[in-house]
Amino acid sequence: MTEHAYGSEIAWTGNRGDGTRGYRSYDRAWEIRTPGKAVIACSNDPLLGGDPALPNPEDLLLSSLAACHMLWYLHYASTSGIVVTAYRDTPVGIGETGAGGAGRFLRAVLKPHIVVAPGTDLGAADAIHERIHDVCFIARSVNFPITYEASYATG
Template sequence: MLKKHDYTCAIEWTGNRGQGTRAYRGYDRTWDVKTPGKAVIHCSNDPLLGGDPALPNPEDLLLASVSACHMLWYLHLASDGGIVVHSYSDEPLGHGESEPTGAGRFIGVKLRPKIHVEAGADLDKADAIHHRIHEVCYIARSVNFPIMVEAVYVRI
């Protein structure tokens, strides 16, 4: 029997300058993400589409979700496998494409984690963990584009 999970949030458009969507350039592409009991995330559209570059956009949030889910599973599987991780950071790169119509999509993500492991760690074993993550990561199993991993390890 599969366990079902429900997630909820509220999205509220905050970009009405007083005239609604009367004119295409007359409103802001901003909104808030509200999740019960959590901090509000102020967001905007991609700057290429008129958004505020100082705020996260949907593409940023998707990329961060892919990276964070991978990291959390990596830490879990490393702990189970006897790989002691002291720090983990990532600077993921999302690859997208846009059609002349404006329709776009992600065509791939490259995760580039830098992982500090305990001196003496088996780096082949540490690296093999990444390949198991796509079998269990909620986000990776939900997207329809490839996720590549180019990890760098530092023994400390």
């Protein structure tokens, strides 16, 4: 095994002048700053006072999971001779919040819509999904089940 290090900077940007003097006196706004990359403005989940127009940690986790799945799918498709011309996913994460406010993901459903070249064996294209959980860094790191409901088109 080889270890990898990943890093970023998370910076709170929601101080309205009084810091956290009161629960409603500050914004739940923050930024992801990764050297040499675009800054990503974020907020908290709107259920917890965040800005609904900005990504929140739950959005980012679900998006990371779907992106990792997509990139491995494209890799396996390429090495299997399956030509993918478009890939779009609309994943859904199901979570719960306990009485004390602690939350967690219960499960995630990936819903990729994949366009493949005419004549593609759709059974072989679909079978790729079963291989991904064994290699996807993000999927192997979460403690909730991940399923998929893929759809296909040719074009």
